[in-house]
Amino acid sequence: MPPSSSSSSAVARHTSGLETSWQRCASAYNLDPAQGWVADVLSGAEFRYLSARSGLLLRAATGEMRRLFSLVQGLGLMVLLADANAMILARAVDSTHVPVSRRMHLQKGAIWDEAVAGTNGVGTAVRECRPIFLGQGEHWRYCFSLLASYAVPLFDAQGGVVGALNLAALNGNSTRPLAPLVMEMLLQSGRRIEEALFRDCHVGQSILTLGTAEGCSSPLVSINGCGEVTGATRAARALIGWTDDKIAERPKLLHELEAGEAMSFQKAEESVVRSALVASGGDVMAAARSLGISRATLYRKMRAFGVT
Numbered sequence: 001m002p003p004s005s006s007s008s009s010a011v012a013r014h015t016s017g018l019e020t021s022w023q024r025c026a027s028a029y030n031l032d033p034a035q036g037w038v039a040d041v042l043s044g045a046e047f048r049y050l051s052a053r054s055g056l057l058l059r060a061a062t063g064e065m066r067r068l069f070s071l072v073q074g075l076g077l078m079v080l081l082a083d084a085n086a087m088i089l090a091r092a093v094d095s096t097h098v099p100v101s102r103r104m105h106l107q108k109g110a111i112w113d114e115a116v117a118g119t120n121g122v123g124t125a126v127r128e129c130r131p132i133f134l135g136q137g138e139h140w141r142y143c144f145s146l147l148a149s150y151a152v153p154l155f156d157a158q159g160g161v162v163g164a165l166n167l168a169a170l171n172g173n174s175t176r177p178l179a180p181l182v183m184e185m186l187l188q189s190g191r192r193i194e195e196a197l198f199r200d201c202h203v204g205q206s207i208l209t210l211g212t213a214e215g216c217s218s219p220l221v222s223i224n225g226c227g228e229v230t231g232a233t234r235a236a237r238a239l240i241g242w243t244d245d246k247i248a249e250r251p252k253l254l255h256e257l258e259a260g261e262a263m264s265f266q267k268a269e270e271s272v273v274r275s276a277l278v279a280s281g282g283d284v285m286a287a288a289r290s291l292g293i294s295r296a297t298l299y300r301k302m303r304a305f306g307v308t
Contacts, residue, residue: 017124021128025119036141039110039112042111051087056200057162062090064189068092075169075175075178076174078101080122082112082122082126082165086114087111088109089163091107101168104144122164124151129153129161130216131153133150134150135172136173147168147170148169148171150167150186151164152187152189153190159233160234187215191216191217194217194218195233198220201222205223205230207221209221209272210240210257214235215235220233223290223292227254228251229247254291270305273287273307276291277302277307284299
C-alpha cells in the first residue's frame with residue numbers, strides 16, 4: 001500500500017489517486033520501485049516538432065507560468081508545463097536549482113509518462129485527470145524520495161486533457177505544511193490557462209460562467225448573438241451533461257437551464273444572468289439580446305434572483 005496521505009482534508013482530496021497509481025505501477029506497468037530511472041529526453045529537432053503541436057497551450061500558459069513562479073520562487077518550487085503525453089514543454093526554475101533539476105531530467109523534452117516513470121506529478125495528473133499532491137516518499141520510485149510534486153491537469157476548449165501544470169520541490173516535505181495553499185494557487189493558475197484557451201477558441205463570442213469553479217475546470221460557456229451555446233468547458237459539460245454532439249446542435253442556454261430541476265441548475269441560471277449583465281456593462285437590453293431572450297423575460301429573472 002502507498003504511504004498514508006496528510007491529515008489535512010484539502011491535501012487528502014488530492015492524494016486520492018495515489019493508491020490507484022501505485023496499483024498501476026505494480027500490476028499494469030510492472031515497475032520495480034527500487035530500480036533507478038533516467039527519463040528519455042528528446043533531441044532538439046524532435047522537441048521542436050512535437051512541442052509545435054502544443055503551440056496554443058504554450059501561448060496560453062507562458063504568462064501564467066511566470067506569474068506563478070514569482071509567487072512560489074521563495075518556497076524553492078519550480079514550475080513545469082507538460083503536454084498530454086507528459087512531455088515537459090517549459091519550465092521556470094531558479095538558477096540555483098538548474099543543476100539538480102537537470103540531473104533529475106526536470107527539463108524541456110523529458111518524458112514523464114507514468115507507465116515508465118511511475119507515479120509522478122505530470123504523468124499521474126494527465127492519467128487521472130485530477131489534481132495530485134505527492135509528498136516525500138510518495139512517488140513510486142525510491143530515487144525520487146526527496147521530490148515533492150503538486151500537479152493539476154489542463155483542459156482544452158473541448159474539455160479534453162491537453163497537459164498538466166506542476167510545481168516541484170527538490171527538498172522533500174518542506175512545503176507540506178503549506179500544501180493546501182500551494183495547491184489552491186496551482187488550481188487557480190490551471191483554470192486561468194483553461195479560460196485563456198477557451199477564449200482563444202471562441203473569439204467574438206460571449207463567455208458566461210455557470211457558477212463558482214470548485215476543481216480543475218471553470219464552468220464556462222460561449223454563446224452567440226442568438227443565445228445559443230457554441231462551446232463549453234469540461235466543468236460546464238459535466239454540470240449540464242453536454243456532449244460534442246449536443247453542443248453541435250446549438251442548444252439555447254437558458255432553455256437548457258430552465259429544464260433542469262436540480263438546485264445547481266437554478267444557481268447556474270442565476271450565474272448566467274449576472275454574468276451576462278456584467279459582460280454588457282449593465283445594459284439590460286444588450287444582456288437580453290446576448291441570451292436570446294426578451295428584455296421583459298430578463299427583468300423577470302432579475303427580480304426572481306434579486307438582481308438589481
